[in-house]
Amino acid sequence: MNEKIFPISKDKLEEIIKKYPTPFHIYDEKKIRQNLRALKDAFSWAPAFKEHYAVKAAPNPYLLKIVKEEGGGTDCSSLPELVLSERAGIVGEDIMLTSNDTPADEFQKAISLGAVINLDDITHIEYLEKNAGLPKILSFRYNPGDQVEGNDIIGKPTEAKYGLTKEQIFDAYRIAKEKGVKRFGLHTMVISNELRNEGFLLTAKIMFNLAAEIKKKLDIDFEFINLGGGIGVPYRPEDNPVDLPFVGKGIKELYNEILSPVNLTHTAIKFESGRFITGPAGFLVARAIHEKHTYKDYIGLDACMANLMRPALYGAYHHITVAGKENASCDYVYDVVGSLCENNDKFAIDRKLPKIDVGDLIIIHDAGAHGHAMGFNYNGKLRSAELLLKENGEVKLIRRAETMDDYFATLNFDE
Numbered sequence: 001m002n003e004k005i006f007p008i009s010k011d012k013l014e015e016i017i018k019k020y021p022t023p024f025h026i027y028d029e030k031k032i033r034q035n036l037r038a039l040k041d042a043f044s045w046a047p048a049f050k051e052h053y054a055v056k057a058a059p060n061p062y063l064l065k066i067v068k069e070e071g072g073g074t075d076c077s078s079l080p081e082l083v084l085s086e087r088a089g090i091v092g093e094d095i096m097l098t099s100n101d102t103p104a105d106e107f108q109k110a111i112s113l114g115a116v117i118n119l120d121d122i123t124h125i126e127y128l129e130k131n132a133g134l135p136k137i138l139s140f141r142y143n144p145g146d147q148v149e150g151n152d153i154i155g156k157p158t159e160a161k162y163g164l165t166k167e168q169i170f171d172a173y174r175i176a177k178e179k180g181v182k183r184f185g186l187h188t189m190v191i192s193n194e195l196r197n198e199g200f201l202l203t204a205k206i207m208f209n210l211a212a213e214i215k216k217k218l219d220i221d222f223e224f225i226n227l228g229g230g231i232g233v234p235y236r237p238e239d240n241p242v243d244l245p246f247v248g249k250g251i252k253e254l255y256n257e258i259l260s261p262v263n264l265t266h267t268a269i270k271f272e273s274g275r276f277i278t279g280p281a282g283f284l285v286a287r288a289i290h291e292k293h294t295y296k297d298y299i300g301l302d303a304c305m306a307n308l309m310r311p312a313l314y315g316a317y318h319h320i321t322v323a324g325k326e327n328a329s330c331d332y333v334y335d336v337v338g339s340l341c342e343n344n345d346k347f348a349i350d351r352k353l354p355k356i357d358v359g360d361l362i363i364i365h366d367a368g369a370h371g372h373a374m375g376f377n378y379n380g381k382l383r384s385a386e387l388l389l390k391e392n393g394e395v396k397l398i399r400r401a402e403t404m405d406d407y408f409a410t411l412n413f414d415e
């Protein structure tokens with residue numbers, strides 16, 4: 001179970017809206033810090049734990065600065081994400097580049113920033129060497145394929161485009177070492193939005209065993225093992241969040257059991273979690289502007305799937321509450337929809353909610369990861385503003401809403 005609480009009262013929200021009209025995303029700084037600390041605490045036993053926040057979840061410099069203040073770094077997978085990280089003051093080895101199908105300019109930027117590069121393929125050693133030069137530290141992304149029994153936690157790695165096979169990864173470290181790379185990491189990212197604690201233990205076990213095997217065969221000393229992201233968000237009120245202290249303790253036991261005997265006792269643990277950090281700390285706030293009763297009952301918002309695509313894209317559940325009606329009984333059933341000319345532009349289908357009146361403020365929960373970030377302009381929809389609810393209660397505009405001029409900026413009407 002987890003409680004779905006919006007941290008702002010209806011009155012305060014109406015005050016905010018006078019300045020920043022709906023729809024907008026608002027992030028709760030306190031919650032972001034809590035999530036970062038929970039992760040850090042779970043791994044306080046590890047020699048040098050670091051969370052590299054996956055920038056793609058919510059790419060905003062203000063949020064990155066919070067991550068930095070909590071001792072975190074970034075995980076980037078595009079040139080603009082690298083630049084964003086740099087501009088937020090996160091540079092050097094605090095940046096992890098975990099990209100795939102990587103273009104040369106991205107490698108060049110990563111090298112110039114001194115970022116740690118995770119290579120997605122064995123051929124990228126040569127590509128990187130040719131286009132940007134080889135760094136002193138290098139990491140490879142492992143795809144366990146069917147080396148591990150396929151199960152419903154890690155799905156089917158053989159179907160995933162990412163990473164190197166087990167055979168390749170041994171060659172990759174050998175080649176990199178021969179080419180003069182001195183420091184090494186190991187990476188994987190095999191689970192996504194996972195709420196089952198065992199998923200993380202399984203990942204750690206696979207990776208620790210692999211690291212131990214590589215150490216024995218190639219005498220490679222791992223500076224870090226990056227266990228990827230994938231910590232799930234309990235989107236539904238009845239979902240249980242990941243038990244991070246339990247996971248941290250379990251991974252510690254595996255570390256002692258598997259890594260210590262091969263003298264990997266200083267190997268740092270890294271995560272590159274995105275969703276878990278900002279997801280539950282973000283809310284999409286919209287107003288009900290229409291109520292429609294045909295074959296079903298609809299509530300139309302001033303937001304649409306351009307503001308939050310997950311429900312339309314994956315049928316994802318996002319909890320919805322109505323400001324000021326948090327304790328009202330949910331005895332109405334609505335489809336809560338946006339204005340896009342796409343019938344799947346629905347935030348919720350057949351959702352039990354309190355009676356909604358036109359003018360009500362609708363809070364869509366857990367929208368802080370892959371929410372605004374996945375926004376788009378299809379159908380002439382403009383991306384909304386992003387606000388930050390600071391720890392002292394102040395609200396700061398951290399990205400203005402797009403205007404029509406922004407929308408037209410890339411067009412040429414003259415010829």
Ligand SMILES: *Cc1c(COP(=O)(O)O)cnc(C)c1O
Nearest residue numbers: 054098229230231272273274275
């Ligand atoms: C998206 C992504 C992450 C973060 O995943 P979350 O599910 O947000 O924790 C980490 N690493 C890589 C390579 C990714 O693509």
